[in-house]
Amino acid sequence: MTYTNDWRIPADTKGSPHWAAGLTAAEFAARGVNVLDGDLPLPLCVLREAALAKNSDAMARFVREAGHDVLLAPHGKTTMIPQLFHRQLETGSWGLSLANHHQVRVARSAAVSRIVLANQLVEPAEIDYVLDELARDPDFDFYCFADSVDGVATLAERATRHSTARPIQVFVEAGIDRGRCGVRTVDDAVTVGRAVVAAAPHLRLAGVAGYEGILQTSERGEQLISDYLSFLGAVATGCDGAGLFAGAERVLLSAGGSAFYDRVVAMLADLPLSRPSRIVLRCGCYLAHDDGFYSRFVTDLLRRDPLARRADLSFEPALEIWSSVLSTPEPGRVVVSAGRRDFGEDAVRPAVIKHARRGTSVPDRLDTAHHTIVAVYDQHAVIDVPDGHNLRVGDRIALSPGHPCTTFDKWRAIHLVDDAYIVRDVLATYF
Structure with missing residues (x-):
């Protein structure tokens, strides 16, 4: 058992692409993959370095x-x-x-x-x-x-x-x-x-x-x-x-x-x-x-x-679940591809925090007061959004889970990213 970045990514790891099977975490990180470029399957759990x-x-x-x-x-x-x-x-x-x-x-x-x-x-x-x-x-x-x-x-x-x-x-x-x-x-x-x-x-x-x-x-x-x-x-x-x-x-x-x-x-x-x-x-x-x-x-x-x-005590949310917009079935509502199998909701539902237009790798902040999860299913979350929201199918949405304990345990591998969302390491969890 190893806990450094020379561990090999199993083929069936959630959040890892098919081509990552058998690569070490270091080999994967060396490719400089950007989470928002569409090269990784979603949903995906990331930690911001x-x-x-x-x-x-x-x-x-x-x-x-x-x-x-x-x-x-x-x-x-x-x-x-x-x-x-x-x-x-x-x-x-x-x-x-x-x-x-x-x-x-x-x-x-x-x-x-x-x-x-x-x-x-x-x-x-x-x-x-x-x-x-x-x-x-x-x-x-x-x-x-x-x-x-x-x-x-x-x-x-x-x-x-x-x-x-x-x-x-x-x-x-x-x-x-x-x-x-x-x-x-x-x-x-x-x-x-x-x-x-x-x-x-x-x-x-x-x-x-x-x-x-x-x-x-x-x-x-x-x-x-x-x-x-x-x-x-x-x-x-x-x-x-x-x-x-x-x-x-x-x-x-x-x-x-x-x-x-x-x-x-x-x-x-x-x-x-x-x-x-x-x-x-x-x-x-x-x-x-x-x-x-x-x-x-x-x-x-x-x-x-x-x-x-x-002590100037302040913390910044580091854990994010990135998901795809799957559907915009009616005005003021979108459905994304992450659910209770991907994030914890035992304390509160996740906040809806960021949006990246399909084809871009730079996310925008969302107004969390006006983008709220109203229903959660195993693989879906339903979000109420403002009129004229301009979210499209294929766009990417980041969720910030409350009570991180019950999100970490849903992932075997978590991608460590820099500020540009380039993967710098893949961290294995051992629950």
């Missing part, structure tokens, strides 16, 4: 402005593109967050050396894999979550059978009522933390963690998130008060989806702990960003957070 670079730099700048006690471990599940994993690590990320065993294995195959599994680790085969990696690679730094004594006992039982001299590092996970995993009370957190400490030297308590993002779409989102982060802080101080971090050089406090990481920094930075602490942010969607779902969160973040304004 300039936007990726801007977004990566912007988040790195925010973390630097936040101070040396804030670290970034972006969520790799967003893209599952190892080349982008390394872009994030090379621009200052402390490590990478992942959500399940498959993702961990992809990251390890790509030589990612520090991983936070932001989930419970309970399957024996998966625990054994982590233990094998810890024994094989002395540079591998691994963390996972636990929210129950049973879960801790499972980790400890497998670890005692293993020859590795290094422990599995564990965060006690704090949850949300009616939410996902995580303890619901400080007392339960202390009980789980004690179980981790008692399992030394096979396990080590690294800190506490949680995820506030499931509250972000609530009408009372900001207040609920503040309440949750207060609880996360109480879990940390409760475990500290019970002496559970007595042997730790630093206590790690981890949270931060892609919308409220400013609140995580503000509320967890000055907890009264007996040991120094560091905050580990796990946001992931900043790299691709969007024109809808996350863009409004960043607008709100800039409004409320002076740190973000000082």
Whole structure:
């Protein structure tokens, strides 16, 4: 398995032309193909290189402005593109967050050396894999979550059978009522933390963690998130008060989806702990960003957070789905060739952002307020457009998906393009 541009493009890859079969990504890129010249089949998923670079730099700048006690471990599940994993690590990320065993294995195959599994680790085969990696690679730094004594006992039982001299590092996970995993009370957190400490030297308590993002779409989102982060802080101080971090050089406090990481920094930075602490942010969607779902969160973040304004935090949508105009069946309506098999719509429908006349390779911006998707099918999207729109069959339309996570996983290959829409690389995804 390879994660550089010498991988070969399979013949059946969506978005690749028939003549690309068997070429390496580097050989394909060397041809200088323009996405808008008609040489590639549509729909096609592209990432804009300039936007990726801007977004990566912007988040790195925010973390630097936040101070040396804030670290970034972006969520790799967003893209599952190892080349982008390394872009994030090379621009200052402390490590990478992942959500399940498959993702961990992809990251390890790509030589990612520090991983936070932001989930419970309970399957024996998966625990054994982590233990094998810890024994094989002395540079591998691994963390996972636990929210129950049973879960801790499972980790400890497998670890005692293993020859590795290094422990599995564990965060006690704090949850949300009616939410996902995580303890619901400080007392339960202390009980789980004690179980981790008692399992030394096979396990080590690294800190506490949680995820506030499931509250972000609530009408009372900001207040609920503040309440949750207060609880996360109480879990940390409760475990500290019970002496559970007595042997730790630093206590790690981890949270931060892609919308409220400013609140995580503000509320967890000055907890009264007996040991120094560091905050580990796990946001992931900043790299691709969007024109809808996350863009409004960043607008709100800039409004409320002076740190973000000082860091000049701004992102640019990098992910686009290019489609063909298939039909103009009635006034004020066009149908394009991309649908739910090509983009995610779990948060919001994509924004309609660009238009390229057939025969041209220079796109125009569209007024997103007056070009809106009104229906989505498996392979089609229906767009309401203004009277006199002048869109023609065969023209090309770019869509900007909201919540990029559920668009990346619909593509095995994504074309990296420059500002002129010339393909500079083909990135493989590993979902």
